[in-house]
Amino acid sequence: MHNPLTWLLTTLLLALPLTRLSAAEPAPEDLVIVVNPASGVSALASADAVNIFMGRYRRLPSGLVAFPIDISGGDQRQRFYWQLVRKNLAEIDAYWARLVFSGQTSPPLQVPDDATAVALVAQNRAAIAYVARSRVDARVRIVMALTQETP
């Protein structure tokens, strides 16, 4: 029993510095939170965004029941949650595992990319999503900009 455990702990400790290494990459694009122009929302506080995307209180400031949307492709989801609540994706997934498998609430709907998210927000008065600023068009309204920060 000792040998496998020793091996495992050694592996984990050796893996620790590797997890902190990252190659130099171009700066990612700014993320913004967008809503439907008919939602009645012109600006969103950070606390409201946390409440909506973390399932604490799912109402827009205008009173509509919020319909949050996650982007599953790329690293956008990871950047969004780090910038919003300073949590990595494993922690976010663990958080939702508790709520989903206890039957309390459901996570945001996941869509593959910005274009799908923008299209859904444009079609649904209560939808809310985060997308790269360059993907925003006239069909949606920016209500919050996230600060550039990466894990």
Next chain:
Amino acid sequence: MPTHPSAASAPARWIRGGWLLALCAVLAPAAAAAEWRLHVGGFGTLGALYHNDAGLEYRRAITQGGSAAAGKLDVATDTRAGVQLNAAWSHALALIAQVVTRDDAHHGWQPQLSRALVHYSSDGILSVRAGRIGWEILPHGDSRDVGYAQLRIRPETEVFGTIPAETFDGAEATLQWPLPLGVLGARVYGGRTSDHLADADGNVSRVDAKLWGAHLDYAHGPWVLRLGSGVFALDQAARFDELVAGLRQTGEPRAQALAERLASRERKTVFVVLGGNYDDGRWQARALLARAEHDGISAPNTHRALLTLGYDLGALTPFVSLSAIDSFDHVQGTGLPDTPEYTALNAGAAAVQRAFQQDQSSLALGLRWDFRPRRALKVQADHVWLRGSTVATDARGTPDGSAEMTVLGIALDFVF
């Protein structure tokens, strides 16, 4: 092990949950043309643990029939799996059914219907759930089978493993109010539960009870605080008829008072819970204090406490955790002289009281490695202090003794 008189047929829990599945079956076709979204998900843990403390056996909960013996690799204690079906409609209505298999009170792996509920929330302020629901008398207590959702391999045994029920059939309503600083939530619930408990010798007893309660949650930034109270009303406490009759016949007031506390009838345990989570950036912390007061002797009067700290290093999260349960109600004397005439009564009364006391604490050190999305590997070492008999882990039959043990565990958690 005392026996509970309200035994019923083995599949009773399935039958009780069956009407909910039937409701799901009726509702689903009726709304087939609407915007139903179906999702099948699941969770599981492959766990192994080892200890080398002769005479002691380790369990993670009183609902678990098996236990890990010294010197043997145990793969049953932490291993479990569950599958859940969600059918959601227009973000307001959801039907949820979940089946879990694990080492149960009968030391078997028969799948159990662990959730079967309807969840409705039309406005984001009021939500209602009805059906088979997890009993969250303690914060996070309704997800104790979902290893991936936990920082540790298993929820703190002293705190969560000693709760006599995990689910109930009933209803709950939750109201949420946004405040200038945070969100306040209030929940009330009530229903019935029936579960099987096992003692360290593998004897199984059935527990039928009503339960109800309420709690307030306050979430602000990284903080989530909980204040709650709940009642667990056992239909009929364990029977000690001969002992009760003997104590009553003595005429001694203290013996008679003790007999009334031992008599088998409905018995209530009242829980009061104060808990909190702090989760900001790399730090996550969780603390809880709970008091349970029982109006008889067939369950202990206890204080529970836990403190767990984790620090996120990226994929790795080391953690440390302290937890304890302590019986604050000491063994009461009968008031009878220690003469041969009363020796058996005195010994019996003391033994019964000691059998329900729980005094155990543990310190856990561990590491969680999220090596892939929705996969986590954990290692954990628990050092456990046992004082006297405890329902959770002491199988030595030495109620006056104290012991220590060190348990090493490794687990692979996943969700899909």
